Amino acid sequence: MILTVTLNPAIDKILILRGFEMHKLHRLVGDEKCNTTAGGKGVNIALGLKALGNDVIATGFAGGYTGHKLCEELRDHDVTTSFIFTDGLTRTNSAMLDVENETLTEINDFGSEISSADKIHFLDNYRRLLNRVEMVVIAGSLPPGIDESYYYQLIKEANDKNIKVALHVSSKYTSLYNGANPFLINPDMRSNHEFLDRPLDGIEAFINAGRDVLIKNRDTDFVVFTHRLENIVALTRSHTYVLRPKGLKILNMFGYCDAYLAGFIYGYLKGFDTEKVLRYASAVGLTNVEYVGKDIHDLNLIDRNIERVDLEILQ
Amino acid sequence: MKLVREYMTKDIVAVCNSSTVKRVIEVMVLHRLCAVPVVNKIGEYIGCISESDILNEAMPTYMKSIANTSVLANIDLVTNHLGQIINNPASDFIDKEYPIVKPDDTLSYAADLLFRSKRTMLPVVTGNELIGFFSRLDFLSIPLVKDD
Amino acid sequence: MSDFQVGVVLVVFVVTFAAISLEKVNNAIAAMVGAFIILSFRVVSQEEALHYVDFDTIGLLFGMMLIVTVMRKTGLFEYIAIRGIKLTNGNPWRILVILSLITAVLSAFLDNVTTVLIIVPLTYAVTDSLNIDPIPILISEILFSNIGGAATLIGDPPNIMIGGSSHLEFIDFINNNLPIVVVIGAVTLLILRFIYYKKMIAGNLEPADIMSFDEHRAIQDKSFFVETLTVFLIVIAGFVAHPLHQVSLATIAIGGGFVLMLVTRQDTEETLSRIEWPPLFFFMGLFVIVGGLEKIGVIKYLAKNIIVLTDGDIDLTAQFILWLSALSTTVINSIPYTATLISVIHDMVPQLEGNTEVLWWALSLGACLGGNGTIVGAAANIIAAGFSQKTAYPLTFMKYLKIALPLMLVSIVLVSVYFLIRY
Numbered sequence: 001m002i003l004t005v006t007l008n009p010a011i012d013k014i015l016i017l018r019g020f021e022m023h024k025l026h027r028l029v030g031d032e033k034c035n036t037t038a039g040g041k042g043v044n045i046a047l048g049l050k051a052l053g054n055d056v057i058a059t060g061f062a063g064g065y066t067g068h069k070l071c072e073e074l075r076d077h078d079v080t081t082s083f084i085f086t087d088g089l090t091r092t093n094s095a096m097l098d099v100e101n102e103t104l105t106e107i108n109d110f111g112s113e114i115s116s117a118d119k120i121h122f123l124d125n126y127r128r129l130l131n132r133v134e135m136v137v138i139a140g141s142l143p144p145g146i147d148e149s150y151y152y153q154l155i156k157e158a159n160d161k162n163i164k165v166a167l168h169v170s171s172k173y174t175s176l177y178n179g180a181n182p183f184l185i186n187p188d189m190r191s192n193h194e195f196l197d198r199p200l201d202g203i204e205a206f207i208n209a210g211r212d213v214l215i216k217n218r219d220t221d222f223v224v225f226t227h228r229l230e231n232i233v234a235l236t237r238s239h240t241y242v243l244r245p246k247g248l249k250i251l252n253m254f255g256y257c258d259a260y261l262a263g264f265i266y267g268y269l270k271g272f273d274t275e276k277v278l279r280y281a282s283a284v285g286l287t288n289v290e291y292v293g294k295d296i297h298d299l300n301l302i303d304r305n306i307e308r309v310d311l312e313i314l315q
Numbered sequence: 316m317k318l319v320r321e322y323m324t325k326d327i328v329a330v331c332n333s334s335t336v337k338r339v340i341e342v343m344v345l346h347r348l349c350a351v352p353v354v355n356k357i358g359e360y361i362g363c364i365s366e367s368d369i370l371n372e373a374m375p376t377y378m379k380s381i382a383n384t385s386v387l388a389n390i391d392l393v394t395n396h397l398g399q400i401i402n403n404p405a406s407d408f409i410d411k412e413y414p415i416v417k418p419d420d421t422l423s424y425a426a427d428l429l430f431r432s433k434r435t436m437l438p439v440v441t442g443n444e445l446i447g448f449f450s451r452l453d454f455l456s457i458p459l460v461k462d463d
Numbered sequence: 464m465s466d467f468q469v470g471v472v473l474v475v476f477v478v479t480f481a482a483i484s485l486e487k488v489n490n491a492i493a494a495m496v497g498a499f500i501i502l503s504f505r506v507v508s509q510e511e512a513l514h515y516v517d518f519d520t521i522g523l524l525f526g527m528m529l530i531v532t533v534m535r536k537t538g539l540f541e542y543i544a545i546r547g548i549k550l551t552n553g554n555p556w557r558i559l560v561i562l563s564l565i566t567a568v569l570s571a572f573l574d575n576v577t578t579v580l581i582i583v584p585l586t587y588a589v590t591d592s593l594n595i596d597p598i599p600i601l602i603s604e605i606l607f608s609n610i611g612g613a614a615t616l617i618g619d620p621p622n623i624m625i626g627g628s629s630h631l632e633f634i635d636f637i638n639n640n641l642p643i644v645v646v647i648g649a650v651t652l653l654i655l656r657f658i659y660y661k662k663m664i665a666g667n668l669e670p671a672d673i674m675s676f677d678e679h680r681a682i683q684d685k686s687f688f689v690e691t692l693t694v695f696l697i698v699i700a701g702f703v704a705h706p707l708h709q710v711s712l713a714t715i716a717i718g719g720g721f722v723l724m725l726v727t728r729q730d731t732e733e734t735l736s737r738i739e740w741p742p743l744f745f746f747m748g749l750f751v752i753v754g755g756l757e758k759i760g761v762i763k764y765l766a767k768n769i770i771v772l773t774d775g776d777i778d779l780t781a782q783f784i785l786w787l788s789a790l791s792t793t794v795i796n797s798i799p800y801t802a803t804l805i806s807v808i809h810d811m812v813p814q815l816e817g818n819t820e821v822l823w824w825a826l827s828l829g830a831c832l833g834g835n836g837t838i839v840g841a842a843a844n845i846i847a848a849g850f851s852q853k854t855a856y857p858l859t860f861m862k863y864l865k866i867a868l869p870l871m872l873v874s875i876v877l878v879s880v881y882f883l884i885r886y
Contacts, residue, residue: 057327068347075325080447082327085345121338124331128358132444376853377587380580386545386588390672 002049002265003133005126005154006042006060008111008143009070009083010093014254018100038073039093041140041168041188044255046079048262048284049137051296054269057082057129061114061122061143064089082129084122088112095254104253111143119146126154130161135265138182139168139258148173155180159219168261171195181219186261189227203231203242207314210235224264224281226257229289234278240314241278245286247308252292259296260285275311282309319425320418322457323439325447329354332361332406336372339364339405349435352445353409359443363413364405365434372408373397415440416449426454468506472755475500479752484795491741494748494799501755515754516747519713520627524574525743526716527617530695531573532737533723537688538681540569540581545678548589553673555595555663560652562586563603567611567648571618572699575608575843582608583847587854592672597856599659601847602866606651606835608843610874613831614644616702616712620742620842621801621830626712628805629823633702633712639824643881647832647874654870687727694723745798753802757810762803766810777817781825781882784808788829789875793836793868801830821886828878835871838863 016033020026028034038047046058058074062083067090071081091109098104114122130136136158138151151167152175158165164183167176171187177196187195194200195209210223214237225233229250232243263284267277283305284296291297329352330339342351343366350365373396378386414432416425416439428437429451436450479497482488502512534540547565551557562582569578582604590597612619616626616636625631682688698719702712724734756762773779784804791800804826812819834841838848838860851858 063345071326078325080325080327085342087345125329128329128331128354128356129327131358375587375591377584377591377850380584380850381541381588386541386585386676390592390675392588392592392672 001055001057001133002046002135002137002269003129004042004046004049004056004058004060004137004139006040006046006058006140007114007122007146007150008091008141009038009040009043009060009062010091010109010111011066011069012037012039012254013092013094015094015096017096017098020096020098020101020103036069038070040070041258042137043070043074044258045137045139045168045262045265046074047077048255048259048296049266050077050079052262052266052284052299054266056080057133059083059122059126059129061086061112061118062090063087063112066090066092082125084118084125086112086114086118088114108141111141114143114145116145119150123153123157127157130158130163133163135164135166135183135269137166137168137261137265139166139188139261141170142173148175151176152180155182166261166265168257171200177213178216181217183220184222184224184264185213185217185220186224186226186257186264188257189225201228203233206231206233207235207240210240226260226285229256229285232260232278232282232285236274239274241275242312242314243278243282244310244312245282245305245308246310248286248289250289252289255295256285256289259288262296263302279306279309279311317422317457318418319416319420319422319439319449322422322453323418323447323449324453327445327447328352329358329360329445330364330405331356332404332409334405335401336369336403336405336408337401339408340369340401348448350413352438352448353405354445358445360415360438360440360445362409362411363415363438364408364410365413368408368410369397369400372400372403413438417441418446422454422457425449429454468504469759471504472501472506472752472759473761476752476756479748480795480799483799489741490796490798491744491748494745494752496748498748498751501751506755507751507758511758512751512754515757516750517624517627519711520624521743521746522711522713523617523623523627523716524620524746525738526698526713526718526720527574527623528738529720529734530698530716530723531577532734533720533727533729534573534691534695535577535581537691538683539688539692541585541681542678543569544582544585545676545681548585548673548676549678553593555590555593555600556656556660558589558593559600559603559655559659559663562589562600563607563652564648566604567607567614567644570608570611570843571614574617575612575619575841576846578608578611579604579843579847579850583850587851587856588676589673590856595663597851597854598858598862599655599663601851601856601858602863603651603655605844605847605863606867606870607648608847609831609835609841610644610648610651612843613828614641617716619831620746620798622827624746624798624801624805625823625827628809631820631823632705634706635820636827639820640827643828643878646881647877650873650877651870654873655866658866690726691723694719694726746802749799749802753799753806756803757806762806762810765803766807766814769807770811770814775815777815777819777821778882778886780811780815781821781886782879784822785825785829785875785878785882788826789833789836789871792830792833793840793871797830797834797841801826804830818886821882825878825882829875832871832874832878835874836864836868838867 014035046056049056057080059082062070063086067085070090071083074081089112091111093108096105138154155165159181166184167182168186168188170192171189172192200209206225213223214220223235230244234241260281264277264281267280283302286305287302328346330342332353332355339351350363352363353361355361373393375396414428414437416437418439418441436448438445439447439449475497479493482493483490501507544565547561551561566578566582586600587597616622616633698715701715773783808822838844848858
């Protein structure tokens, strides 16, 4: 059983339309679409893990009709929910994909403020859930009212019980990369291109930063940079890997990192060796970007796509 | 044979036995539930608290012995009583005999139990572990599921 | 009659009595098992047993239960109580007086337990609304349920038993018991006023709440109410007119009960299942056990010794029975006591010269009022105290005893004086 933590989940509203123009009424017509799905990084990972075949409990904060909608969708996909419900609504994140102009516009809401009482309720529930899971995935942004020390505490509580934590949160939460010691670190750099207070891009920079993180977090086994899909950099204490998918045909970047991480955890818990875990994770990510939806839909295709992942071991 | 595990609501909602009645009601409201399972500090299932358990406590004892509503209908006494018990510990209200089902119980058994016990939902428990609940609506909505 | 059989009866009597008084076994079960043993050892024969069971008493009890069961549904009692409470304007002392008087009047016509079951919850509703201590009112109501019950033939089980076996008329009870009951009630209220008045009217009161009690919600079906009340009044009239028609009270009560069910179209199963059957079986068993006592000569022995003690003087015998009854029923259940004493008095009557009627009044008033002495003295006391345990104001043994025992003794002194003056 895997526990995914999504403190600031969302309902993702995705509009797929043609020729969007500002300052005009745009009515959806023809094959234009509006999809509403459960979202938030941890939620996506939960759905991905379930699709791959893991048993998952999703926790976090939810509220109002959007919160109920979120939980219902998770349960429809056979993910067990254990959210702390708050007075405020679960946020709605909007995205607009204009297939004619090939533009993607995203607007992410703050989320509702979490009260200190609810923070305690969540922690109590989290501690109880820790007694029944083998791994915790902490992913996504923090809602108003909660700072990164809360994540730090969640990681520590799990570590104290010898439960591995996979951390996939914004690279701006610097303190978490300075000794929180999660089992896996996969910084989310979509909105913040700095990592440990320095701008970061290029394989060299990723490797240096990864080594730095491994030194600062003595119990961390993996550091993975998935920011550049064509060059995924992964570090362990003994090796450094660069993975490159061949012949990428990107259709959709939604949830790519989340799919990758789900693939990683699935492979790791399956007992694959490190190289196979990394290849499998990339294959899941690859399969995801070449499909219109954000969900993992075809397990056979993933297996075939493993061959398309080039793995290079650096010294 | 249809089993509870296939049709249950896999939602782990619970209050800790150290919570207050206020928290229990809050959880009922936020989660839209008529009964809330209670677990101990380490998450083991101990029992349930239903709306009627709290309503029962909120009603002054003497009120239940009065044959009709003539006396207190026009006074806020019951509301005041509810206000007085709101901060009591949830542990005072736990129904440890509240019926439960296991995930491998049959749907017929669960439906029968719901009917006999006049409950709106039954916690689904394996060993001491709460894994969700099975509600009247979970049962009643089975024929509504469309085959894809 | 062998010694063994004598032993059996004495053992059965003592064990049953102890079991009932200590509340170890349900009254009805204890009495019926005791009766079964007495019959099994052939101390009394089957025919004798049926003869000992006073079906007038049991029929009267049953009939009244039936009528009261239907009456409770009309909301009449709540209606009366709420009207009474509204008269007080929320003054706690006046509430005590009014509720006590209502309890006394209802007790005179219904059994005390039913009265208490109706009045006590209402009392808690009132005191809770006013935020005052219900205990003084509760104690007063218990006292008045037993005082009021003494006034009529149907008011209290000892009276029903005496009425069933002595051929005293309904009206005789009113003539002889009611005057002293009124005096005792007045004196009791006077003493309670000295004890409680200052304490009760102190503090800020919000009478507005109880003024919004809505008596109109109590009576939901007016024609049902009228029909029931009519039948009830006819039954009471039938009791009063007994010397004229000689139809037994039990017959009137049972007949009235079933006619009431017919007129108001009651659900037979439901109504009959609400009858409290245990007391009826308790009485039946008890009659057989006391029959056993009579058979082995214990009753005769008691009767003879009482007469020897009082030298055959009726006034003295009456005083003796009064005080013996009052003191005994303070601690032991008044029903087996009364059943025993009825046999004793029956045995004594032919041996005494003069008007022996006063002996029945002595037993009646002693057994009814004696129940006031302690919290376990009468069924109504136990019910009321038991109810209070579930509330924020439990009535404890000592709290009750401190007030009630002296008041009970005062009431018996008053009866003593009353006997000396009147008979």
